[in-house]
Amino acid sequence: MTTLRGLWPEVQDTCTSLGLMLSIVLSVALARGVLQRHVHRPTAHAFVLEFLATFQLCFCTLELQLLGEQEPAHPTWSLTLTYFFSLVHGLTLVGTASNPCGVMMQMMLGGMSPETGAMRLLAQLMAALGSRYCIGALWSxxxxxxxxxxxxxxxxxxxxxxxxxxxxxxxICSFIFHSALLHFQEVGTKLRIHLLAALITFLVYAGGSLTGAIFNPALALSLHFKCFDEAFLQFFIVYWLAPSLGILLMILTFSLFLPWLYDNHTTNKKE
Incomplete structure (x- = not known):
């Protein structure tokens, strides 16, 4: 009984933290519904959708990071929450990138105009900073x-x-994740969301102890804004340039290198 009383404050804190994250998810879902009904201009619609999606992702990840730090001896708890909220984001944020690298990939592949891409990037940047100050106010x-x-x-x-x-x-994390994102398009929606959530969890497990395995420039800015202020060049290279490099290598690999290799192999067989 004494043990249960000792554990109760921790359970209460965990439930409060999870409740905050789920409240944000529900609020964003409600806002998306209102947006769908009342905002009909495509540009404004896309901007607000991207803002809401990035805000939800950054807010939940900030709270999730804090929650995971309370149980450092049980890493499976953090990974379980990572998988669960990756599923939640996948189910609720359909039609958005929530990641500047995803927008860059679409622009490079010709699926998005530069103007639309710039507008979405601006929305992600504003949401990343806004979520940080919002959660700071809640923590206070x-x-x-x-x-x-x-x-x-x-x-x-x-x-x-x-x-x-x-x-x-x-x-590498950016390369693997966006390769999967690109090639899972033909997989059924429900299965695809589970596969991507499992992949994100694996990447966090594999690279989390090294760099945090963020592979999302907007999320990195929200999580470590103060670090960008103190060591901007280092964080810019690791959390902005490196994921962008992963995207570029991924597109070059699948669009140029592998087709070239296949064509050469076919030519040699014919000879």
């Missing part, structure tokens, strides 16, 4: 024991390897 209310307003302004460097290795990790 002290809803749980580990909600402290000052925490949102501290730099917690996620890099535990040197710069070249960090660049390689983020570039």
């Amino acid at each position: 209310l002290g809803l749980t024991r580990y909600h402290v307003g000052e925490r949102s302004f501290a730099c917690r460097n996620p890099m535990h390897v040197d710069l070249p290795k960090a660049v390689v990790v983020e570039a």
